[in-house]
Amino acid sequence: MDFNAEDASIFESALSDDSSRPKVYIETYGCQMNVNDSEVVASILIANGYAITSNINEADVILINTCSIRENAETRVFGRIDLFGQVKKSKPSVLVGVLGCMAERLKDQLLEEKKVVDLVVGPDAYRELPVLLRAAEDGQKGINVLLSREETYADISPVRLDKNGVSAFVSIMRGCNNMCSYCVVPYTRGAERSRDPHTIVREVQELVDAGYREVTLLGQNVNSYHWEEQKGLVKQKISFSDLLEMVALVDPRLRVRFSTSHPKDLTNEVLYTMAMYENICNHIHLPVQSGSTRILQLMNRKYTREDYLDRIKAIRSIIPDCSISTDIIAGFCTETEVDHDMTLSIMREVGFDFAYMFKYSERPNTKAARQLKDDVPEEVKTRRLMEIIELQGKLSEQSKKNDVGKRFEVLIEGESKKSKDEFFGRTSQNKVVVFPKENHKIGEFVFVEVTDCTPATLIGHIVEE
Template identity: 90%
Template sequence: MNIYPEDANIFETSNTDDTSRPKVYIETYGCQMNVNDSEVVASILIGNGYSVTSDINQADIILINTCSIRENAETRVFGRLDLFGQIKKQKPSVLVGVLGCMAERLKDQLLEQKKVVDLVVGPDAYRELPVLIRAAEDGQKGVNVLLSREETYADISPVRLDKNGVSAFVSIMRGCNNMCSYCVVPYTRGAERSRDPQTIVKEVQDLFDAGYREVTLLGQNVNSYHWEGQKGLIKHTVNFSDLLEMVALVDPRLRVRFSTSHPKDLTNEVLYTMAMYENICNHIHLPVQSGSTRILKLMNRKYTREDYLNRIEAIRSIIPDCSISTDIIAGFCTETEVDHDLTLSLMREVGFDFAYMFKYSERPNTKAARHLEDDVPEEVKTRRLMEIIELQGKLSEQSKQADVGKRFEVLVEGESKKSKDEFYGRTSQNKVVVFPKAGHKVGDFVYVEITDCTPATLMGKIVEE
């Protein structure tokens, strides 16, 4: 039986693994924010006498960091809990904890699984984990799902449990204020809070000094980053453009990425900052969700189709070689064939390089669930999604083919899965490239000439600058 699911992030055993300490196994689902949260959890636990292991069979504590964005994500987690229950039957002393968004949203339902779940901890309560674990060891349920208006974990240096030691995620803010009608994030992660910029810059500097050569700044909506402080008697404000520049100035050899942007908040100031610094990567993830202004209004996205296309025009004008990726939802409440065709036509007009595409999944207690009927038949949602996927496949292939013959600077991130003689890395535009090693090593910057492509991957060879 394979107990390691392919869609989960499972941290590799590292120098955090110490046989004299209780062992914690952490399994992560969902977005990059969750991956970063798991690194914060690891840091807190290691600082309190625990070690982290990638072998679930060696674990004294099993933690699963969860996502509630879509129903199938939660279903998958309940399936994992069934497996953890089997492990507990063989080793009754093992503690099982559910962290993150599902813990926040489904506390009571999780606690009903009395024989499996010992800990239920929301995303703002990770500092309490050592205390909650001790309570669970004494036979109590360790529960804290309170949301905070202040918690950013700014003082905690995450333990980097990734595999390559080259690229890292840095959380710059938590929570969300946008209240999109389909989304549970404001309810599971609370209101928006921005970290002190100096703590962010210090974390990035520490990563660079440790050999990392790329950071991705994370937030539910990075463009709404806003921090206010005092410099003597003068009030000091830092917005996202300011922060982006501060991070870019850490070192010109450090690549800087960010995710995710909201179309209503992506300013020209941010675009000009990107254009000014070569080490800020030329890629923007700009979720559109729908090409229909009527549907966007029902989604409470706070922009129109025309507003979105205006932002695309600004990106193309200020950063001509910038790649653009997006999110698209098929079959939102009341969506008609006309609305669907508007999404397809917007996709063609923009020519997205990549997209995350989903069927609408009603989430309990959201505004859409309370006030809108999920009235698009499942078979219609499926058909529309397949049409979106088919079109995006063609657009992605066109995007890759346009790069054949060009040269790009690529950061070597690791060994190709298909060949030990090849590396993979990404261009500034966030496109994956596979190429022969040619005597280089992970962490090097190399110039690669693109010789061929598939719809998903570029292929090339290392050349002189």
């Protein structure tokens, strides 16, 4: 299923008020991978005669793309499914489908307890959606949660649903082999498999031709991207650093980002490639999870505190102005106050620019759930998380204060929520800047001098290069 410029009119029609097509409403929860998956789903459905709508009240099909990483994400989704049940009461013909990781993990519960659900489709079965929808129309429960060792959706050009026309996600791989003890991803998304690099470059070129100015390459662990192909008598191996270079060369004015990196696989080769190409953004998201080697071992992260700090040292040396963000889990199994203090100390030592911070939430059937006791009291988890959040708030504020007086190239992404007279955009370091519009437009690159900051945002004005 490959799409080209000739399909543009079909897609435009399918994204607008085309009364001849059944309308599909898609709601997405979770990570950037889920956003990209929803765009793949939209592409498949449009090619099979459906239209996409942003109005749930006019939908013939309601799809919710789900995440199982944390318990609160699943709780939110169950709440939304109950709401969809109310929609279905007023319009009984509406079909409700659950897609993604929750579909994979909770298929029986969803079908047995949530009578409103008509179909349950896992991350590797989206090509079957048109068939499953037809079965659901005939009163059957549509279900396909089989995981695949080959599926990458490489031949499908995703339909961009955000409509900003500036930045887009491009999936370069699916699944994960890391088997972190707390994580459900290997069970819900299957084994790791990389996508043909030539289809990635083709998709990026399509985005450039459509006017996009930034792409983010996505994978559960982008650093482990690996592709082999036969070139005559020679077997050519393409690593993530090779792919990064291939994408950077598509267009020198196209910004390139990527997420997520795993500390055990972040090589100097990747860092040197980032340093070599100006259009590869100077930001790395490098989850640390804990500052304690003992806890990291229990998490099966496959690196020590010292290993992580070695990677930070390499980043600072090779890309001095690179920003670093992270993920942190508070209150993992057996975590002591000493372990917690080590997390706080590594935060201070690295000086993270921003972070995603969570309490440990035991996920059923993971190695941690099977073999470790979730023995840190809830009130202790909460207190430790608050201490982590408080410290990161200070680090983030200091990071932004360090930028006051500097000039950055900024990609204008949209209008500020607080003022119609201002735009917002991001620096190469992934920091948000707000500034007066003047005579510029969304999608343009401008140079902005930072004059002030809040704890969350840089404030500045446009200057000549």
